[in-house]
Amino acid sequence: MINFCTLFNSAYLSRGLAMYQSLLRHCDDFHLYIFAFDEGCLQTLRDLKLEHASIISLEEFEDDALLAVKPERTAGEYCWTCTSSTIWYCIHEYGLESCTYIDADLLFFSNPKVLIDEMGTSSVLITEHRYTPRYDQSDLSGIYCVQFITFKRDEWGLAALSWWRNACLEWCFKRFEDGKFGDQKYLDDWTTRFEGVHELNHPGGGVAPWNVQQYSFLKRDKRVMLREIASDNIADVIFYHFHAFKYAQGNVFHLTEDQYDIADDAVQFLYKPYAQAILEAENLITSVSSQAIFHEPLFNLDWVNRVYGRKFSFMLTGRYKNYFRRRKLLSQ
Known part of the structure; x- marks a missing residue:
């Protein structure tokens, strides 16, 4: 069995549930430990x-060390x-031999077991950002992304995890300072x-808006696959990180930050399935x-509607930059 954990509040509830449902579809044997960060989400x-x-x-999770730093974060x-x-x-409360943290805004397109298996006898698994050069933020945000990270319950795994936990308790802020940024x-x-x-x-582990430009996408036998443009190698997409995906006014989704170029095939094979997964999660929640509450406050789109050209283009095509009308994403 693969043991995963994640954390989110009501603002990420539909995303977190979509992620869980994708594990149900693709992972044969797993358990997900969800840390609910507000009462509505918990209930x-x-x-x-x-x-x-x-x-x-x-209430179950927080200890004195976390509660001591909570007011300053x-x-x-x-x-x-x-x-x-x-x-x-x-690992300690449930006696797990290993645990993999996953971000709530991932969606799995294939079984992640292949990623865990790749680490073999190693104790810790980390994933690179693999930035497209023009988006390289390694100096600020780090070489690696916390999105999917595994620790085994052995000497080396616990040593790394304990060191990281103590470091984050001491300093974890959304600013660059003395070579640090957040937990990452x-x-x-x-x-x-x-x-x-x-x-x-x-x-296929760690495809995200900051590296998606390095691939083209296709579907074979109902499997979403990527082709590395530089090498022409083909692999299954295991998961995609829907970083900065937002709900916006007027039944609109903002796919990600506008600095990232998202090609049509990525929209077709990654973002359209995500919109469908979000809809299904919303229906489960409202049932x-x-x-x-299952998403953040709606992102304001007045800046689009104020300019006639933008407004007309959006009305006509259902898309403006990385903003998509929900119906366009849900169409075949």
Whole structure:
């Protein structure tokens, strides 16, 4: 069995549930430990009675060390602070041999077991950002992305996890300072700082807006696959990271930050399935609670509507930059 953990609040509820549902479709044997970061999220998740998930409240999870730093961190910074502690909690509270943290805004397109298997006898698995050169933010955001990170319950795995947890308790902010940024830049030197750290090789683990330009996408036998443009190698897409995906006014989705170029084939094979997964998650949520909050406040689109050319183009095509009308994404 693969043990995963994640954390999110009501603002990410539909995304987190879509991620869980994608694991149900593609992972034969897994359990997901979900840390619910507000009461509404906690209650809705418990009402959903997810068969392959355990729902953990802040009251159960937070210890004195976390509570001591919580007042000085923003909500986002506190989530980053807690990431390593969720893994630590799962390994020790449930006696797990290993645990993989996954971001709530991932969607799985194939079985992630292949990624875990790749680490072999290593104790820690980390994933590179693999930035497209024009988007390289390694100096600020780090070489590696916390999105999918595995620790085994052995000497090297626990040593790395304990060090990371203590570092995040000491400092975890959304600013660059003394070579640090959030929880993520701490990972930069792990392949030399710790024994038993494996850097993921599989190209289908960690596809994201900052590297999607390096691939074209296709479908074979119902499997979403990528072709590396530089090498022409083909591989399964294991998961995509829907970073900065936002709900916007007027039944619009903002796919990601506008700096990132998202090609039509990525929209077709990645973002359209995600929109469908989000819709299905929303329907599940509203089936147990019509009043549940499951996304962030709607992003304001007045800046689009103020300019006639933008407004007309959006009306005509259903798309402006990385803004898409929901119906366009849900169409075949």
